[in-house]
Amino acid sequence: MYFAALLARTEDGWEASDTELDDVETLSDLTDLARENSVDDDTVLVFVEQEGAWFGIVRVEGEEDPRIYISDASAAARSSYGEILLTDELVGREPGSDDGTDLDTLDLDGTEDGEPAEVDTGAQDEDGIDALDPLPAGPLGDRTVLTDLGVSEADLRQMDSGDALGEIAELLGVAEVLEAVR
Template sequence: MSYFAAAVVRRPSGWNAAEVDLNGAGDIDEVADLLRDVDQDAEISLLFVESDDTYLAIMRLDEGEDLRVFGSDSAFAEESRLGALLVGDIKAPALEIDDVVEPVDRTAGSSDDDDENEPTVDPDADPVGDADLLADLGISAHRLLTLCAHEGMLPADVLAEVCKVIGCDNEVEELREA
């Protein structure tokens, strides 16, 4: 299983990022400890994990406490040890995709060209956890769920959009290129 794990921490001076090795982690608390270790004094610590170009998990700690987790699809927990580690304990769904993603209107007057420009929702997406964990940073639950549910959008695409909005896109891109 291939994955990319980027810890992004915010201090008064701005965002810093570091790649995190999750191979030795035995449970979610150890993953949280790895995130804390990036910067003990960070106001906000985020961990973005992309797995196999299919799944995205996001963890958040505020001042090293109150772990919050979001997963783009509950199937991640069933597909891998990493998925089970990150989202396996989450019981509640984030929200129903249908509750936050507007259905595409296919009434008369729509041309085939219009249909090609409309985003397609992945009917199998089953996000879990706290979809609101980035709301105060500019990514509402609705926006996060819409990004994750957009068929054909890779976790790297979702992460790029999220990082652009919260202002840490350069830091994460530098990690990706290293």
């Protein structure tokens, strides 16, 4: 089950709205959606969560490039919504490269459970990443995406994927606002 919400900072605090990602196909589409919900080019946070498997945060401020954090890149890679966040730049590959991380070749329909594949190749690199699955089974992206808002890198890394967005909202002081759209 997926949940997606936008949190837009305003003069009076944060406003939340749930959002459908059915019409969002790229990070650019998601960024445009966030900017449409921005008040005076202020901060907009996009929360995406696949219950129990992974969560992602996209931070959009004005015309700056979005900042992205994903709790488990390997699980997100098996999700159509995660695929939106796993850009070439984020995963460290050249656009159009054929390095085994071509997410377009996966059959994703948005109903994936995000469970790690039970494939043991025995071949891992120095970081313990499976040679056939080059995305880490762990965090990827900007780990300081929420630091200035009161959520440290350590806090973010310790989040339980089961209700990470609720925990983050609590640390941001906007739990009631987020719960109103759940």
